[in-house]
Amino acid sequence: MKPKSFAGMRCSIAGALELIGDRWTLLVIRDLLLGFRRYDDLRANTDIPAATLAARLKHLVEHGIVERVRYQEHPPRDEYRLTPKGRDLWKVSVALREWGDRWDATGFGAPSIEMVDRETGRPLVLALVDTETGVAIPPDRAQLRPGPGAGDSTSRLLDERTGAGR
């Protein structure tokens, strides 16, 4: 049957997954983040079926995550680029890579890519940071609380589970 929609769930995670939460989309976005732009390159690098790639790109364009840009007129050819909204998915991509590396999701035993500070060469990881001071905070000090758009059910849920921030 038709996949059920996550619309109306009042949850940003559900909202995000509604847009990018299928088997292929984040793999395509990974490649776009790496700088791939052309249809055939995306296809060759991910081994995604042609029809599936076309459907995903169309969907991503419709939702402002990717834009289609004409790069030559004769013959007419378009390429695909991430919009700011799409580029902003880099944290999701990094988080997935870190998890995959730590738990050896590939089965190859060693990470094939590392992220380092261009200036110092030292490794970088995602961490929770105080927005005011820029200082990293240990995850167990994180706490979830209702935001401005919280409904009653969310508030109740968080009351019952205070501090289940991770």
Place this chain on the structure above:
Amino acid sequence: MKPKSFAGMRCSIAGALELIGDRWTLLVIRDLLLGFRRYDDLRANTDIPAATLAARLKHLVEHGIVERVRYQEHPPRDEYRLTPKGRDLWKVSVALREWGDRWDATGFGAPSIEMVDRETGRPLVLALVDTETGVAIPPDRAQLRPGPGAGDSTSRLLDERTGAGR
């Protein structure tokens, strides 16, 4: 047809998506991170079809992300808990929430949950941090380079696209 496997892709992101990259799994993990444990609670909170939830939980247990724990004998009842491997997905969950909030993926206009420092009450966000110093580094200073498990194709790809770290 049968979904194509991402196994053998030598990419941690593909490896991660192979395990958790479908429409429902991360939504279930979100709830487990929030502290939900029982089958019926997961079902009620996500509105996931019963058969789909059962299939996902089975898959997650098989891959060591969730464990099934007997919580009473009469009648025999099991609940589901995240393993350390599963709990370690919190960054993915936070990254999706941040993206969904920033781009209003729900359409409700305001985030329903905020993450704050339990001690100072100030907002927390994910950021890249130097593993040695704990200092946050701006994303444009990040650079990807081949890791110990990199094959020739990965090295070549990164040579061509140096600095496409995001």
Place this chain on the structure above:
DNA sequence: CGACTAAGTTCAATCATTGAAGTAATGAAG
């Protein structure tokens, strides 16, 4: 002309997802 490239579309087969309904084990209520 004929081969080639880039970016798709079309198609039938097959598989996963879905809603509805049913099952199993037990305790509680009348």
Place this chain on the structure above:
DNA sequence: CTTCATTACTTCAATGATTGAACTTAGTCG
């Protein structure tokens, strides 16, 4: 002691998304 309620599923047929293979389109190159 019979029926209802709870929890955690399983089974089923219908539907439609995903797939590989083949085809199309619009042009360039020699």
